[in-house]
Amino acid sequence: MLTTAFDVKQIRKDFPMLESVMNGRRLVYLDNAATTQKPRSVIDRMSRFLKNEYATIHRGVYTFSQESTRECDLVREKCREFLNAAKTSEIIFVRGATEAINLVATGYGAKFLKEKDEIIVSEIEHHSNIVPWQQLALKKGLVLKVIPVLDSGELDMDVFKKLLGPRTKLVAVTHVSNALGTVTPVLEMIRLAHEVGAVILIDGAQGAPHLPVDVRELNCDFYCFSGHKIYGPTGVGVLYGKEKILEAMDPYQFGGDMIETVTFEKVTFAKLPAKFEAGTPAIAEIIGLGAALDYLKKIGFEDIGRSEEELLEYGTKSLLSIDGVKIIGTAPKKASLISFEVHGVHPHDVGTVLNEEGIAVRVGHHCAQPTMRHFHVPATTRASFAFYNTKEEIDALVAGLKKVLKIFR
Amino acid sequence: MNTNGAEVKLNDLYQEVILDHNKKPRNFGKLEDPTGYAHGVNPLCGDDYHVYLKVEPDGLLKQIAFEGQGCAISKSSASLMTAAVQGKKVVEVKALKDQFIHLLTDSMASDATRTAVGKLKIFEGVKQFPVRVKCATLIWRALEEALKTSRDATVEVSTEKEEK
Numbered sequence: 419m420l421t422t423a424f425d426v427k428q429i430r431k432d433f434p435m436l437e438s439v440m441n442g443r444r445l446v447y448l449d450n451a452a453t454t455q456k457p458r459s460v461i462d463r464m465s466r467f468l469k470n471e472y473a474t475i476h477r478g479v480y481t482f483s484q485e486s487t488r489e490c491d492l493v494r495e496k497c498r499e500f501l502n503a504a505k506t507s508e509i510i511f512v513r514g515a516t517e518a519i520n521l522v523a524t525g526y527g528a529k530f531l532k533e534k535d536e537i538i539v540s541e542i543e544h545h546s547n548i549v550p551w552q553q554l555a556l557k558k559g560l561v562l563k564v565i566p567v568l569d570s571g572e573l574d575m576d577v578f579k580k581l582l583g584p585r586t587k588l589v590a591v592t593h594v595s596n597a598l599g600t601v602t603p604v605l606e607m608i609r610l611a612h613e614v615g616a617v618i619l620i621d622g623a624q625g626a627p628h629l630p631v632d633v634r635e636l637n638c639d640f641y642c643f644s645g646h647k648i649y650g651p652t653g654v655g656v657l658y659g660k661e662k663i664l665e666a667m668d669p670y671q672f673g674g675d676m677i678e679t680v681t682f683e684k685v686t687f688a689k690l691p692a693k694f695e696a697g698t699p700a701i702a703e704i705i706g707l708g709a710a711l712d713y714l715k716k717i718g719f720e721d722i723g724r725s726e727e728e729l730l731e732y733g734t735k736s737l738l739s740i741d742g743v744k745i746i747g748t749a750p751k752k753a754s755l756i757s758f759e760v761h762g763v764h765p766h767d768v769g770t771v772l773n774e775e776g777i778a779v780r781v782g783h784h785c786a787q788p789t790m791r792h793f794h795v796p797a798t799t800r801a802s803f804a805f806y807n808t809k810e811e812i813d814a815l816v817a818g819l820k821k822v823l824k825i826f827r
Numbered sequence: 828m829n830t831n832g833a834e835v836k837l838n839d840l841y842q843e844v845i846l847d848h849n850k851k852p853r854n855f856g857k858l859e860d861p862t863g864y865a866h867g868v869n870p871l872c873g874d875d876y877h878v879y880l881k882v883e884p885d886g887l888l889k890q891i892a893f894e895g896q897g898c899a900i901s902k903s904s905a906s907l908m909t910a911a912v913q914g915k916k917v918v919e920v921k922a923l924k925d926q927f928i929h930l931l932t933d934s935m936a937s938d939a940t941r942t943a944v945g946k947l948k949i950f951e952g953v954k955q956f957p958v959r960v961k962c963a964t965l966i967w968r969a970l971e972e973a974l975k976t977s978r979d980a981t982v983e984v985s986t987e988k989e990e991k
Contacts, residue, residue, distance in 0.1 A: 441833055764898035766872045774833035783873055796873035825841050
């Protein structure tokens with residue numbers, strides 16, 4: 419039997435939003451690193467749940483509540499499978515990668531790190547993987563160290579090795595840079611961090627949408643991602659943590675669902691994963707995330723990887739062919755996003771002209787001001803591709819950029 | 828082509844004068860010993876400007892300069908602003924600032940406002956791009972702040988004189 423080949427035309431039909439018109443033109447959506455469009459299966463699943471099945475979880479003895487609980491448990495299992503975690507108790511539902519990092523900073527960092535202990539982050543982190551550690555460091559007298567980025571956009575691994583030492587207690591590093599596209603050597607970094615006895619968190623917000631993740635093979639202590647960047651809804655994400663570490667940590671928020679018994683004098687906290695899930699969770703969003711993971715599984719990371727690699731290669735070649743465009747971030751291993759400068763034109767003006775052409779790109783500092791500072795640019799234009807994008811859309815981007823250059827000539 | 832509207836909008840936004848001031852900003856640089864100074868930042872897009880003023884004790888804005896970086900709209904707005912306010916009384920500058928911001932933020936802005944802002948009315952095209960309005964107004968907000976510090980500076984200067 420023949421396996422069905424990856425057919426982008428068919429795939430696009432799964433995403434109603436890709437049919438939309440923006441400023442009189444068919445939408446060319448190239449802002450996937452910010453958030454991805456949703457397949458119909460996600461929209462329909464959430465809609466059906468809200469229309470016909472909605473009830474809270476864990477609390478009701480009635481059938482609909484039991485069903486909701488079961489559905490959410492199933493999604494937790496899907497997330498476990500998605501990350502190849504050992505147990506579902508290691509999958510914590512959070513609002514997104516940002517909350518996951520804050521959870522670890524509070525639940526682990528504030529409990530186990532002591533004055534003069536060192537945390538290492540990299541220069542290409544998103545603000546959400548800098549500020550929680552910086553604030554923790556300020557509060558507790560910790561030292562925050564930074565792995566520098568090379569001009570190619572790769573991390574300076576020699577410096578990383580030198581930064582690691584007996585005082586290093588935690589390393590927090592991104593899987594893929596949201597501003598440059600660099601895929602970092604997480605496997606090696608995890609090994610090196612463990613050699614000095616540090617725990618390591620991988621920010622997978624930009625990794626999980628593009629690369630298959632196996633947390634057991636990686637052997638990372640924490641991994642997190644956001645639902646809305648992997649074709650699921652906003653308001654839900656996942657923190658993976660090794661069971662032993664999660665058990666030792668303090669809860670991050672207190673409230674319903676995370677307790678076993680409560681008196682006015684004391685409380686017994688619930689076991690994992692409930693210990694970290696205070697309050698009624700984003701039930702419909704969790705169920706939507708489950709549908710998104712099903713959708714990704716159906717397509718498969720092999721096809722996702724192949725099509726996105728083609729788009730990256732074609733996009734890079736196309737942009738380099740334009741006189742006046744310079745790509746920022748040229749690491750040999752990149753996810754499908756291209757950050758670039760248009761000579762003499764501020765990214766906001768680039769974005770405005772492209773918008774009139776129906777092209778959605780991100781302009782700005784991408785919440786990665788230290789990265790921008792390294793490359794001496796206040797901001798860049800970023801085109802980020804998903805497997806549903808096409809070469810024709812990249813051609814449209816190129817035509818749009820030529821128009822930009824014509825206006826600002 | 829269904830993009831005629833878009834062409835018109837873009838031409839309204841990026842008029843020749845705006846593009847010219849973006850390329851060759853006037854009064855671009857730093858002033859030594861300013862009486863007023865402010866730093867205007869638009870953290871979302873990274874527009875970042877410094878405004879320097881020299882206000883005379885009689886309330887005349889004798890000299891103004893700016894430096895920094897940002898998009899074409901913010902830079903040309905800054906350049907045209909400096910040209911428009913230099914040599915005016917501070918009270919007139921404040922009135923012009925109010926009218927300019929009114930023109931860009933109020934959909935009901937009148938012809939009287941347009942006349943009052945004179946040459947600066949070319950920025951009205953920015954209105955069709957709501958997210959860009961703050962680019963055009965940023966430098967005026969910075970000017971507002973600089974004028975506040977300038978008043979203090981004047982007070983300080985006069986106090987010193989009294990002490991002598």
